[in-house]
Amino acid sequence: MNDIDDILARLAKSPFRQRFVLGPRERDYLASKGVDAVRDHARHFIGKRLAPAKPPNDGKQTPFRGHPVFIAQHATATCCRGCLTKWHGIPNDRAMENTEVDYTVAVIERWLTRQTNAGHEPQEPRLL
Numbered sequence: 001m002n003d004i005d006d007i008l009a010r011l012a013k014s015p016f017r018q019r020f021v022l023g024p025r026e027r028d029y030l031a032s033k034g035v036d037a038v039r040d041h042a043r044h045f046i047g048k049r050l051a052p053a054k055p056p057n058d059g060k061q062t063p064f065r066g067h068p069v070f071i072a073q074h075a076t077a078t079c080c081r082g083c084l085t086k087w088h089g090i091p092n093d094r095a096m097e098n099t100e101v102d103y104t105v106a107v108i109e110r111w112l113t114r115q116t117n118a119g120h121e122p123q124e125p126r127l128l
């Protein structure tokens with residue numbers, strides 16, 4: 001596991017990852033539910049879709065739309081166990097440990113918070 005600010009800075013340089021930004025719908029959703037509730041959703045998604053050993057459909061378990069957490073997962077390379085291994089150093093040959101789930105949720109939350117604070121300039125991912 002890496003320092004969250006370092007990893008977000010590295011991710012922001014990836015042309016693939018920087019395509020993912022929150023749209024107006026996701027921003028509204030986040031604003032109306034609040035970060036705490038959305039963090040709980042993230043924990044639920046991670047626990048169900050990523051944390052088990054050999055999760056079903058690994059590499060394809062995270063939709064590209066429908067929830068701000070999904071967008072955040074693609075933006076932060078927490079979308080599947082392969083990306084978690086490659087970018088975050090979390091081994092994918094076993095179930096995730098609780099500390100790894102906490103870290104993953106924290107990465108997603110940090111990214112979501114930065115997106116919210118980035119105001120109305122989501123087309124400028126370098127500001128992240």
Ligand SMILES: [Zn+2]
Nearest residue numbers: 059079080083
């Ligand atoms: Zn992935």
